[in-house]
Amino acid sequence: MKEPSRIGDRSTSDVVVRLRTQEGRDDWFYCHSPILVEKSKYFADRLSENWPTCQILDSRNCVEVYCQESQFDHHVNFLRLLYVVIHGSLEDIWHGVKNALGILRVAVELGCPQIVAACVNYLEAMPWEEAEEEEILKIIPGMGLKAQPILARVQPVNPLAVLKIFMSAIKFATSSPPSPMNDLKISTQEQLEYMLTEDDDAPLLTADEEVKLEVKECVKGLFTRFNNMLEALLCEPVESAYEKWKMLSFQSYLSDLSWACQILNKLEIMKEFVNSWVGASDKMVLVVEQASSVAEIVETKLKVVEVAAKVLEAIGYGNVILPAAKRLHMVKVWLPFVRVTKPLIDSATTNGDDAPELKIDGELWQSLESTFVSMVLALPSEDQAEILTEWLGNEHFHYPDFTEAFEVWCYRSKVARRRLADILGNHGMADNTL
Numbered sequence: 001m002k003e004p005s006r007i008g009d010r011s012t013s014d015v016v017v018r019l020r021t022q023e024g025r026d027d028w029f030y031c032h033s034p035i036l037v038e039k040s041k042y043f044a045d046r047l048s049e050n051w052p053t054c055q056i057l058d059s060r061n062c063v064e065v066y067c068q069e070s071q072f073d074h075h076v077n078f079l080r081l082l083y084v085v086i087h088g089s090l091e092d093i094w095h096g097v098k099n100a101l102g103i104l105r106v107a108v109e110l111g112c113p114q115i116v117a118a119c120v121n122y123l124e125a126m127p128w129e130e131a132e133e134e135e136i137l138k139i140i141p142g143m144g145l146k147a148q149p150i151l152a153r154v155q156p157v158n159p160l161a162v163l164k165i166f167m168s169a170i171k172f173a174t175s176s177p178p179s180p181m182n183d184l185k186i187s188t189q190e191q192l193e194y195m196l197t198e199d200d201d202a203p204l205l206t207a208d209e210e211v212k213l214e215v216k217e218c219v220k221g222l223f224t225r226f227n228n229m230l231e232a233l234l235c236e237p238v239e240s241a242y243e244k245w246k247m248l249s250f251q252s253y254l255s256d257l258s259w260a261c262q263i264l265n266k267l268e269i270m271k272e273f274v275n276s277w278v279g280a281s282d283k284m285v286l287v288v289e290q291a292s293s294v295a296e297i298v299e300t301k302l303k304v305v306e307v308a309a310k311v312l313e314a315i316g317y318g319n320v321i322l323p324a325a326k327r328l329h330m331v332k333v334w335l336p337f338v339r340v341t342k343p344l345i346d347s348a349t350t351n352g353d354d355a356p357e358l359k360i361d362g363e364l365w366q367s368l369e370s371t372f373v374s375m376v377l378a379l380p381s382e383d384q385a386e387i388l389t390e391w392l393g394n395e396h397f398h399y400p401d402f403t404e405a406f407e408v409w410c411y412r413s414k415v416a417r418r419r420l421a422d423i424l425g426n427h428g429m430a431d432n433t434l
Contacts, residue, residue: 007030019076033061036082042111078110104139120146170263171218175222176253179252193263220276233290247300254307257307274311281334285337304337304341313371328379331375
C-alpha cells in the first residue's frame, strides 16, 4: 500500500513552493503537484500547461508565492493543511480564532474551497474576543458570500425580534424581582437604556406608541407597588416599619424609579409619573422623616433626592405642565426636605472610614438648585414673595441659593405697574385701578 504524500518529503516531491516576502524572507517547501492541483485553484493554474512562466528548479516545477511578513506563518499552515484529509470539521488544528482567520485569508486568496469551508465553520461557531471581532468585521465582508455565515451573529436583527426582547426586558426590569436577581435586573435596565440611546448609531428600537404604552404600564405598576409600600410603612408601628430589610426594599424601589425616569425622559412620557410622584410626595417625606428617628438612612434619603430631582426638573423646565397650585405644593414639600438632607449627605461623605459609601452625581446639588430657581420664578409673584421671605429667614438659606430669584423678583415687582400699564395702554385697556 502506497504511503500518503507528506509535505517536505524531498524524495517524492515534484514541486517546490517558494514563499517570499518583501523583507527578503525566502523559504522552500517540497510539495506534490497532485495535492496542490486538486485542492488549490492557484496552484492548479500555475502548474498547468497554460502557465508558461512555471520555473524548473532542481528538476522540479517551482511556484513562487509572495506574501506579507505578517501572513507568512499562515501560508505555511495553509500548505500543511492541504495534506490533511478533510472529513467534516477541523476543530483540533486551527489553534484559535486569529490563526483560523489568517488561514482563511490565504485559502480565499489561493482558491481552496475545502479549507475555506472548514475555516468558515470553525469561525462561525467559536466565541470571539472584542479585538478578534473587530478584525473579523474588517476582513470577512470583502470575502464574498462563502464567508458570510461568519457574520450571522453581528447581522442587523429583525425589528420584530428587537421589539419582543424589549417588551420582555421592560417587564422584568420593572417587576421588582427578588434581591438575588438584583444584578440581572440592573444589567437589564442598563441594556434597555442603551437600546433607546442615540449615540454614534441610531437607537436599536423605534419608540412608537406601542412601546410607549407598554413602558408607561410597566412603570405604573412599579409605582403602584412603591406607593403600597409607603402606605404600609405609615400604618405599621415604628419599630417594625423600619426594619433593615424593609429599608433595603424601599431603596430598591427608589433605584428602580430613578432608572424609570431616565427611560421615560428618553421617550418623552414623564407626565403620568410626575403626577404620581406629586400625589405621593407628602407620604414619602413623612416615611423618611419617621425613619430618621429609628436608624441612619442617609442612603435612602439620597435615593429619594435623586428621584425627586428628576421629577422637579421635568416640572421646572416645562417638560411636564402642571398648574401653579401643584407646582407650589412641590416646592413647599421638597425644598425643606432638600435643605435639611444636603448637609447630612455632605457630612456622610466626608466623615472618613465610618461613612457609608455613597455614589453621588457630582452635579446633583447644582442641578437641583437651578431647578428650584426656575420653579420659583414661574410661580405667581405673591407665592415667590412668600418663598423668598422664608428663605431669607432660614438657617439653611445658603442652599439652595435664591439670589438670582430674589434679584429677578425685585426687578419684576418694581417695574410691574409700569410694564402692565404700558401693555394695557397699548391695547386701549387702561385700568383706573393701576
